[in-house]
Amino acid sequence: MALTLSKNQSISLEKTGGAGLTKVTLGLGWDPEKTGFMGKLFGQGDSIDLDASCILFDANLQPVDLVWFRQLQSRDGSIRHSGDNRTGEGDGDDESISVDLSALPASVTHLVFTVNSFTGQSFERVKNAYCRIVNAANKSELARFNLTEQGKHTGVVMANLSRGASGWEFKAIGQTTSGRTADDLVSLAAQAVRP
Numbered sequence: 001m002a003l004t005l006s007k008n009q010s011i012s013l014e015k016t017g018g019a020g021l022t023k024v025t026l027g028l029g030w031d032p033e034k035t036g037f038m039g040k041l042f043g044q045g046d047s048i049d050l051d052a053s054c055i056l057f058d059a060n061l062q063p064v065d066l067v068w069f070r071q072l073q074s075r076d077g078s079i080r081h082s083g084d085n086r087t088g089e090g091d092g093d094d095e096s097i098s099v100d101l102s103a104l105p106a107s108v109t110h111l112v113f114t115v116n117s118f119t120g121q122s123f124e125r126v127k128n129a130y131c132r133i134v135n136a137a138n139k140s141e142l143a144r145f146n147l148t149e150q151g152k153h154t155g156v157v158m159a160n161l162s163r164g165a166s167g168w169e170f171k172a173i174g175q176t177t178s179g180r181t182a183d184d185l186v187s188l189a190a191q192a193v194r195p
Contacts, residue, residue: 003143010171013133013161016142021168022102023136026113026159027093028052030129030147048126049119052095053182054079057110061190064108067097068182069118078103079111098136099161101168109163112189115147116155116179123150123176131158133170145172155179157192 003011013021032048053068056079065074069084082096099111113131117123129147134140145159153176162169173192179185 005143005145005170005172007172007174010169011143012167012169013142014167017135017140021135021137023098023100024142024161025096025098025134025136026052026054027096027132027134028113028115028130028158029093029132031127033125033127048121049084049117050094050115050126050129051084051118051182052081052097052131053114053116053185054081054097054099055112055114055182055186055189056104056108057112057190057193058107059109061110061194063186063190064105066182066186076103076105078105093132104163110193111161112173112193113158113160114155114182114185114189115158116181116185118180120154120180122152122154123147123156124152126150133159133161143170143172145174147174149174149176151176153178155185157185157189160189160193162193 051069056065067074067079067081072081078100080098132144133142155177157173157175159172175192177188
């Protein structure tokens, strides 16, 4: 059974998913708040365009690569993005990022997952947002982090995967911020994983 994490809580992927865990998927899901007739009349539609991204860092927290809707795969091919979902409609994950941990370059020690509203809509209109990490081999959910903070922010540093001596660790972060693209969140993402 998957764990539901709180802010700043972490789990070992080896202990949770087993020593043979080599491929994981980070899923992001959300629902737009229904605005009703008056909201639509004043230009507030029922869709919310959130964008999941993965920022790759080295041991010195220098950015190495970025996977997002403008670059759907890392330069080395170890990380792939499912593509842009512009509405949040439907059940399950709206966007996902697949990671082949065994194919990541040894220089990459941190993967920071962010979400932002490209259109500038705030999280006041986002409901049921979550991120989850899944064992890609058997589709079992290892951990989930519910992004419960609604507010005027347009971005969240959701979580990170860090490579340590005992393997990969997944940590829920939940740091709210402003920013329309993952480029806007790089420095905050580095700060969020700094010991």
